[in-house]
Amino acid sequence: MRVITFTGLCLSLAVSVASAQIQPQTMQPSETMAEPGENWIMTVTRDAGYIFDASNGEMHGLISISGHTPAIQPNPARREFYAAVSYYSRGSYGERTDVLTIHDFENLSPIAEVDIPDKITSLNFRAYIGLLSDGKHVAVSNMTPAQSVSIVDVENRSFVGEISTPGCALILPVDNNDFMTMCGDGTLMLLEVDGNGNESNRVRTKKFFDVQEDPIYDRPVETADGWLLVSNGGKAFDVSTSGNRMSVSDAWDVVTPEDAEDGWWPGGNQPYTVHRDLGLLYVTMHQGERYTHYHPGTEVWVFSLAAKRRIAKIEFEKPVRGVMVTQESQPLLMVADEDGGTHVYDALTFKFQRTIEGPPAELFEDF
């Protein structure tokens, strides 16, 4: 007993001495987000946008969203992020309120809200929100189930109005503050928007695809001079605009007849991505049957957009359900596997770099 008492006394003295040797710490002010660097990306989950430096896997902060947010739209010129969100007064039920929240780069906190009609689509589709070319107006897709688009002036923090888009959905911003939308009758519609955010004109392409036979994915991707559309069956279309004219290229093969014979199909929830300056297209591919357009890919095929042909294949042990290439000159390929893992590959050498821990990403966002 005496030994135990002596030992206890010694320990308490030791602790006192140790405490005396350091300055007690106090809570410091919160960090602010550093200036976004090369290969910074966001993984968007149901509840939040996680900001990472993909080149080292470090996390730099988080943007809170509701579980009813289609995507997060960055606006680097104004150092803001935009998220259209639905809130219910009692969490999963109660009065619904839809707003466009504006988050700053510095604290990733909401600094403003704009009331918008309680009509937004809450599915994780990147093209349900778009920043128009003037950097001042944001377009948000609605469905009630009638389809329309709400326009928000983010400079004046005000709702401008609603543009009806019957039979058409998704927002593909182009030059002159205009945007295209994809239509169920196999066409694209161009909505011309004036400097105040109001519709000034609308035009349609001729029908160039058959939604029953081979629909185009509702995941369009921006290219250097327009948009790339890929169909469930692997036909690609380059789309560009000039004034109020839209041009749609002839279809070219992501899946050649020989590939089709071997049963190859695109698939996944972010199934293709484009490096705009390098003109490279990456597509997740799997062997299967028709109507497997959400199936994860066992391979990612790489195409030259200029040559319109495949130039490489990357095989994956764990199937891939989404890809996104960063836009740097030394780009990285973000890969979401079927179990929710997020991995980083060199987009040119295809070498594995690292795995980033975190909740499963519904979408990757580059900024």
Place this chain on the structure above:
Amino acid sequence: MNKKSIVDQTYYWIDQTAKQQTLKLARLISRRNFLSRLGMMLAGAATLPLLPVSRSFAQETLQEIGDPQTCEYWRYCALGGTLCTCCGGTITSCPPGAEPSPISWVGTCRNPVDDRNYLISYNDCCGKSVCQRCGCHNSERDKPVYFPSNADSILWCFGTEHRTYHCTVAVVLGEASSKG
């Protein structure tokens, strides 16, 4: 014969001809007969879109096989969502307290028992948190979100008091086409 007299006689001829034709028609077809034919036409037109449903009702019972709590169950071929059968509901009814959406998307699935295609209405149950059990993403004949009536990704909690998505049921509307 002056101009007025010619006009009067012409009107008289038109009146007489119309009267004779009307009387002739009345002798051939009774008013009740006309109304009954008109009624049949209207009823027929109204019934036309329901014909597949009527055919299914004409069957005694739909023979099915499989486990409705698995994504592989035949009715779920175009279902994207969570199964109400796993969440306290049935294949045609919502779990307690959830509100069925009156608007749905429609798929066409083949019943393995009789090898026939059936129209399936996928109705979402709404107003509660997502039931995170038995999540399925089947996509047979699924279309993109810009073609909503056949898009399984869309949440169909429209026209309900609360718009949050809970789970999905699969109701057989009727036979879609003949065998094969």
